[in-house]
Amino acid sequence: MSRPLHDKSWIGCDHYTISRVLTFDCTVRNLAAQFVVCVKNEGYLASLEQRKIYQVLSDDIAVQHGLIRVVDESGEDYLYPAERFVPIVLPETVEKVFQQMSQP
Numbered sequence: 001m002s003r004p005l006h007d008k009s010w011i012g013c014d015h016y017t018i019s020r021v022l023t024f025d026c027t028v029r030n031l032a033a034q035f036v037v038c039v040k041n042e043g044y045l046a047s048l049e050q051r052k053i054y055q056v057l058s059d060d061i062a063v064q065h066g067l068i069r070v071v072d073e074s075g076e077d078y079l080y081p082a083e084r085f086v087p088i089v090l091p092e093t094v095e096k097v098f099q100q101m102s103q104p
Contacts, residue, residue, distance in 0.1 A: 034055065034056040034087070035053055035054065035055055035056065035087070035088050035089070035090050035095075035098070036053070036054050036056055036068065036070065036085035036086060036087050036088065037051060037052070037053055037054075037085060037086050037088050038050050038051065038052050038054060038084060038085055039051075039084065039085065039086050040083070040084040041084065044072075044080065044084075046073065047072040047073050047074060047078070048072055048073065048080065048084065049073065053088070053090070053098075054070040054071065054072070054085070055070065055071065055098050055102065056068050056069065056070055057069040057070065057071070057077050059079070062079050063082075066081060066082050066083070067079040067080060067081060067082060068080060068082045068085060070085075071102075
């Protein structure tokens with residue numbers, strides 16, 4: 001089912017289709033392909049930056065509660081309400097950069 005990007009009803013769904021072509025897996029099982037952009041940081045000004053890309057970490061229980069786990073500005077992973085983010089698909093070269101940055 002296709003929904004506009006501004007429609008936040010993808011929270012807790014099995015799949016969210018972006019522009020009828022790209023799929024965001026809301027269960028966040030494929031770590032390498034799951035990225036979001038922060039679109040709302042009120043109340044979390046020190047932890048989240050608007051318009052910044054964050055990699056989503058797998059947390060099936062959090063998703064069931066409308067939350068996603070991202071590594072924020074503190075460098076630690078925390079849960080945030082999913083409506084603060086919009087899922088995006090990055091070019092493969094950019095995904096590789098994120099993967100390299102997350103390796104010790």
